[in-house]
Amino acid sequence: MVLPLTRLNDVGKLKRAAFYSLRARTGAITAVAAATASAGHLIGMRNTGAQGELHVMRMAMRFLATVDPSSEQAVGFQAHKVTAFSALHTGGTGAANQVPVSRAEAGASAPTYPAITAITARVAGTDALTAGTQTFAEALGFIDDFALADAATVKHTRFGYEWKSPDKHPLFILGTNEGVVVRNSVLMANGIAGHLIFELDGWLRDTPTA
DSSP states (O other): OOOOOEEEOTTSOEEEOEEEEEEEEOOOEESOOOOOSSSSEEEEEEEOSTTOEEEEEEEEEEEEEEEOOSSOEEEEEEEEEEEEEEEOOBSSEESTTSOOOOOOOOOSSSOOOOOOOSEEEEEOSSSOOBOOEEEEEEEEEEEEEEEOOOOTTSOOOEEEEEEEOSSSSOSEEEOTTEEEEEEEOSOOOTTOEEEEEEEEEEEEEOOOOO
């Protein structure tokens, strides 16, 4: 659970920041190329900055195989912060089933929850997305494991990890035209297929001014 982020506004009233939550699940991806600047992209999320910075408090990735490979192979995924993100990916689907939700403080007499429209995302179907326009910066997290050869006695491959801030300091901040791209680390060969699940939670904050 991500704790509510509060702040004092200019008249001294405690306000709750707008909350953003992304839940993205790919189709049964298979035969995806290993990551490059333009290949192996599975999930892309972009902040235009129109509603401020996104302070990310939690990130999680999980892989669930639906078909194990015909022979053992490594499987892995990597999340990267990207900058100069001027165009989102194409292909796959928009994150229509993972709609950003706002939990902004509202007036008691007429509560409203404005939509978060400045953050958009796309998620792969069964193959990789077509790369958007972005520059890769630091790595945010990796998950990897070995998938055993398919057999009746072998449990389908599943692995993942969760990164979570222990306090109110964010794991990382996404400013204007920044975002996250999740890529495949190793060529998905030998018939392996499965779903990659990506989760991101954070708070929108006003962009600081000089």
